[in-house]
Amino acid sequence: MSAGRHPESPRLDHCPEGLPQQAYLGQAWFDREMRTVFAREWVCVGRVADFTPGTMRRVTVGAAPVIVARGAEGVARAWHNSCPHRGSELCREAEEPLGKLIRCPYHAFAYAADDGRLVSTGHAVPTADFDRSAQGLRGVASRVWNGFLFLNLGDDPGAIGADVGLETLDNWPMDGLVTGHRMQVEIACNWKAFWENYSECLHCPGIHPELCDMVPIYARGIMGESEALGWTPDAPPGRNLKPGAASWTMTGAPCGPEFAGLSAQERAAGNSFVTLWPSAYVVAHVDYVRSVRVVPLAPERTLLVAEWHFAAQTLAQPGFDAGAVAEFAKIVMAQDSAASEMNQRGMRSPAFKAARLMPEEYEIWRFHQWVRARMEDAR
Numbered sequence: 001m002s003a004g005r006h007p008e009s010p011r012l013d014h015c016p017e018g019l020p021q022q023a024y025l026g027q028a029w030f031d032r033e034m035r036t037v038f039a040r041e042w043v044c045v046g047r048v049a050d051f052t053p054g055t056m057r058r059v060t061v062g063a064a065p066v067i068v069a070r071g072a073e074g075v076a077r078a079w080h081n082s083c084p085h086r087g088s089e090l091c092r093e094a095e096e097p098l099g100k101l102i103r104c105p106y107h108a109f110a111y112a113a114d115d116g117r118l119v120s121t122g123h124a125v126p127t128a129d130f131d132r133s134a135q136g137l138r139g140v141a142s143r144v145w146n147g148f149l150f151l152n153l154g155d156d157p158g159a160i161g162a163d164v165g166l167e168t169l170d171n172w173p174m175d176g177l178v179t180g181h182r183m184q185v186e187i188a189c190n191w192k193a194f195w196e197n198y199s200e201c202l203h204c205p206g207i208h209p210e211l212c213d214m215v216p217i218y219a220r221g222i223m224g225e226s227e228a229l230g231w232t233p234d235a236p237p238g239r240n241l242k243p244g245a246a247s248w249t250m251t252g253a254p255c256g257p258e259f260a261g262l263s264a265q266e267r268a269a270g271n272s273f274v275t276l277w278p279s280a281y282v283v284a285h286v287d288y289v290r291s292v293r294v295v296p297l298a299p300e301r302t303l304l305v306a307e308w309h310f311a312a313q314t315l316a317q318p319g320f321d322a323g324a325v326a327e328f329a330k331i332v333m334a335q336d337s338a339a340s341e342m343n344q345r346g347m348r349s350p351a352f353k354a355a356r357l358m359p360e361e362y363e364i365w366r367f368h369q370w371v372r373a374r375m376e377d378a379r
Contacts, residue, residue, distance in 0.1 A: 004229035009226050010227060011227055011229075011362055012358075012360075014359075015356055015357055015359065016356075018355030019354060019372075020354050021347060021353055021354065023190075023371075024189075024190040024193060025190075025299055025347065027299055030190075030296070030298065032375060033062075034296070036374055036377075037375065038278060039153045039154065041154075042143065043150060043151050043152070044148050044149070044291075045059045045061070045068065045293075046307075047149070048147060048149045049147065049178070051068055052095070053070050054070070054072045054097065055070060055095050056091050056095070056096055056102065056113075057070075057091070058081060059151070060295065062153065064080065066081055067079045067081045068151075069098050069113050070098070071098065071114060072098075076142060077142065078139065079116055082138070083109055084109075084136065084138065085104065085106075085107055085135070086107065088105065090102055090103075101120075102137065107122050109121055111136060118136050143160060146169055146172075146175065147175045161277070163274070163275040164275075166274075169284050172261070173311065174289070177289055177311060180308055180309065180310045180322035180325075181323050181326045182307045183304075183305075184306075186297065186304075187301075187303075187337045187341055189300060189337075189340040189343065190299055190300055192367075193302075193343055193344050193347075194294060194336070194340045195277070195278075195367060196343075196364045197339055197340045197343070198275075199361070199363035199364045201218050201223045202360050204221060205220075208335055210328070213242060215270070216242055223363075225237070237265065237268070237269075240268070241270035246258070246287075247285040247288070249287075249327075249328055250328050254286055255310075255320075256310065256311065256314030257287070258287055259286060267286055270285065271283050277370060279295070280293045287310075288308055288309060288314065290307070290309070290329055291307050293306075304333070306326075306329070306330075306333060
């Protein structure tokens with residue numbers, strides 16, 4: 001055990017080996033993750049409110065093309081983007097109008113948008129052995145958490161999982177928040193390399209000068225006091241943000257009215273993170289909420305989709321600029337992206353076999369164990 005490490009500290013008491021090089025470079029490993037981790041876990045695809053009623057939109061869940069169909073009544077349903085007849089895609093554009101039917105553009109087979117049942121076989125005349133009831137659209141499980149839509153390709157999906165309780169953001173008016181700004185960027189690294197960078201702050205002093213100024217504890221290379229040697233559970237929780245700052249903005253000042261229902265501890269924290277592997281994290285501040293989605297594209301390509309969500313009255317302020325609010329986090333994310341790409345390039349070296357994790361990288365170790373378990377369970 002490391003000297004000064006309290007048994008209740010999350011710090012590791014050893015320096016374990018990380019995932020092997022092929023976990024970040026290999027196509028076979030990546031394909032297996034798509035068949036296991038991303039095909040069986042809940043994947044966030046955005047805010048329900050951002051799917052326009054009366055439209056269907058293409059999304060990707062792991063390697064699977066999926067349609068999110070939001071009817072005029074506002075209910076969002078998800079289907080595999082593949083016609084049961086011959087497999088043709090059903091939704092060809094990024095977004096298309098949706099009526100009562102989803103019609104295959106290839107042979108005009110038509111399906112009810114509300115329950116996926118086969119309504120018409122177009123010009124085809126099936127014989128008596130054709131079971132219409134078995135030829136409906138293949139559904140994808142969907143759930144909504146705090147206004148975010150999650151999809152699951154599994155046959156028997158369980159509950160949505162997070163690193164903290166799903167009630168962590170209950171004091172925020174999550175369902176009513178409106179997306180005010182969006183950033184999408186492709187980065188040249190494995191999806192896990194980005195998550196690993198997110199999961200530790202050893203890199204913060206050298207990579208994030210602005211963030212370390214805003215959150216002074218990060219300048220010590222740790223994410224929280226419980227990681228420090230000498231910490232004990234009776235130590236009073238401190239304030240996360242620097243004196244005078246209340247939120248992650250360029251000035252530290254709130255961008256609008258602070259959310260009324262927050263506790264004193266939540267206000268003092270300045271940021272509350274919820275991590276939902278494998279696809280998203282949400283960070284809530286006193287005045288707005290940011291979400292980041294992680295979309296694997298290839299072994300060394302990952303899409304990041306960051307969105308900033310505000311109360312309607314904040315967006316309605318005269319001259320309000322949601323993009324200006326986003327600037328601080330954009331600086332941090334650009335630094336994280338560059339660091340993740342730098343790490344990815346180095347892992348291509350034949351000298352790299354696997355990481356040797358430090359005690360402060362306990363969250364990376366937990367993430368590695370989580371990935372391995374999902375891949376092994378699927379066998």
